[in-house]
Amino acid sequence: MTTARKPRKPKPTRAELKPGECLCDHCTGKCCRYFSLPIDTPTTWDDYDAIRWYLAHEKVMIYVEKGTWYLLVMTRCNFLRPDNRCGIYFNRPKICREYKTNNCEYDSDWSFERIFETPEQLWEYAEAVLPPRRRPRMRGPRLPIVTIDGRNPRPEH
Numbered sequence: 001m002t003t004a005r006k007p008r009k010p011k012p013t014r015a016e017l018k019p020g021e022c023l024c025d026h027c028t029g030k031c032c033r034y035f036s037l038p039i040d041t042p043t044t045w046d047d048y049d050a051i052r053w054y055l056a057h058e059k060v061m062i063y064v065e066k067g068t069w070y071l072l073v074m075t076r077c078n079f080l081r082p083d084n085r086c087g088i089y090f091n092r093p094k095i096c097r098e099y100k101t102n103n104c105e106y107d108s109d110w111s112f113e114r115i116f117e118t119p120e121q122l123w124e125y126a127e128a129v130l131p132p133r134r135r136p137r138m139r140g141p142r143l144p145i146v147t148i149d150g151r152n153p154r155p156e157h
Contacts, residue, residue: 013107023101029084030105032077036070045133048126052119063112
């Protein structure tokens with residue numbers, strides 16, 4: 001015998017909340033499932049290469065919003081309970097205490113100027129916006145190549 005699941009009722013929009021009703025009672029805890037930090041805007045091949053390293057990790061994205069570059073890590077807060085409420089609400093970090101529902105992302109989707117989910121996407125963008133990479137110049141005198149039998153296969157000029 002299988003038990004039927006109750007159909008999920010759609011979450012109300014902000015405008016549909018009744019007076020005194022808390023937005024958090026309907027929230028899925030989206031803001032508790034990731035963190036995002038601003039990073040320096042890349043300007044060189046080395047900068048882009050460093051960001052490629054971030055993207056080589058699971059559950060990481062880079063996005064640009066209002067000209068600022070961000071590292072986004074999709075990871076759930078250890079204190080988010082199954083009912084999407086905070087397990088340490090009265091002792092939560094300052095960043096959580098200062099977060100207000102009037103500008104939370106409860107009923108909005110993400111939209112960014114740019115988003116990079118793979119190292120390849122970022123590298124393709126870098127190739128479009130940066131000057132071509134130059135090969136590093138050899139420093140010092142060019143030494144002859146010597147084979148096992150002692151011959152130099154590169155002719156001298």
